[in-house]
């Protein structure tokens with residue numbers, strides 16, 4: 593619902609924050625909140641993140657936040673995950689930092705493996721699994737309520 597986009601926009605008033613969300617509900621909530629609260633450094637992109645990356649080829653982000661991406665639990669659905677080797681390799685070229693948070697251990701360990709591989713190949717500078725600051729998003733609240741363990745990953749690229 594854009595909670596982290598809103599918090600980032602208020603903490604970084606001189607920066608543009610892009611919320612990428614293909615579903616109407618989230619787009620609507622964020623747009624409505626920004627209009628009602630006079631927030632004018634937020635942009636909403638309404639197609640999937642993969643399209644953004646392929647359309648805006650020269651775009652470089654300060655940071656990318658990927659919080660609770662749909663995990664596609666079943667093995668046969670893993671290919672549908674937003675974060676796979678190909679996508680991570682692409683966004684690593686487009687950002688200085690990537691923040692990832694999930695309550696799904698399988699998703700996290702898969703990304704951690706890809707990250708370690710990128711470090712070996714010197715495509716990134718370092719990574720950390722320490723907690724980082726984010727807004728109380730819908731899925732963070734849900735995970736806390738269900739007492740789920742949280743898996744944080746920060747990738748430092750430059």
Ligand SMILES: C[S@@+](CC[C@H](N)C(=O)[O-])C[C@H]1O[C@@H](n2cnc3c(N)ncnc32)[C@H](O)[C@@H]1O
Pocket residue numbers: 593612613614615618639640641642658659660661662674729730731732
């Ligand atoms: C489990 S929800 C988490 C929402 C929010 N990040 C939070 O922490 O509450 C996953 C979100 O990812 C969005 N999503 C799924 N596939 C996406 C894609 N390819 N590009 C961008 N967003 C995507 C969904 O529409 C949904 O809003």
